[in-house]
Amino acid sequence: DSGVTQTPKHLITATGQRVTLRCSPRSGDLSVYWYQQSLDQGLQFLIQYYNGEERAKGNILERFSAQQFPDLHSELNLSSLELGDSALYFCASSVSERGSDTQYFGPGTRLTVL
């Protein structure tokens, strides 16, 4: 158990809908990272937040947004969903803002868009 929690575990929705994925980092960790893992693209970095502020941005679509709240939990919002958004979404946390720190991964949320 990494100490990182993600909810929900599974999410099934329809094209055009909007969903919110939630991540709670390990106690004491200030950084939260979001990743997408699809069958054809592998793991891709989406975005990093550190202590409430956006720190680094990867291949995140404009239809996706994220935020980190004062209690350090983070949410990833996916809107106008398309079939291709079906994937595993992981969050990870680390102590500092450096991407070179060890990251602790949550169990993932499996999103299926029908």
Add this chain to the structure above:
Amino acid sequence: KNEVEQSPQNLTAQEGEFITINCSYSVGISALHWLQQHPGGGIVSLFMLSSGKKKHGRLIATINIQEKHSSLHITASHPRDSAVYICAVTLSTDKLIFGTGTRLQVFP
């Protein structure tokens, strides 16, 4: 060409064999990570390297910054080592780029 390349893509071994997985990258990095993803999907960080060599149990990771290459070695492999091993690099912008992974199966 991907910025992070792993080889082999698939690897089959007999229990007890010594295993090597390679990772080459073409960009400047601040760190390199080795991750393990089990069939259930969970990801565990095995190593974070910026230079030299690290060892944890039967796992050894090395990095050669000049050659832009890293290896992950598993000694005395065991069926429970069966997983996908993923190499990832951290750029100076703190963005991470992942390799496509090496699927390892160890048979008794």
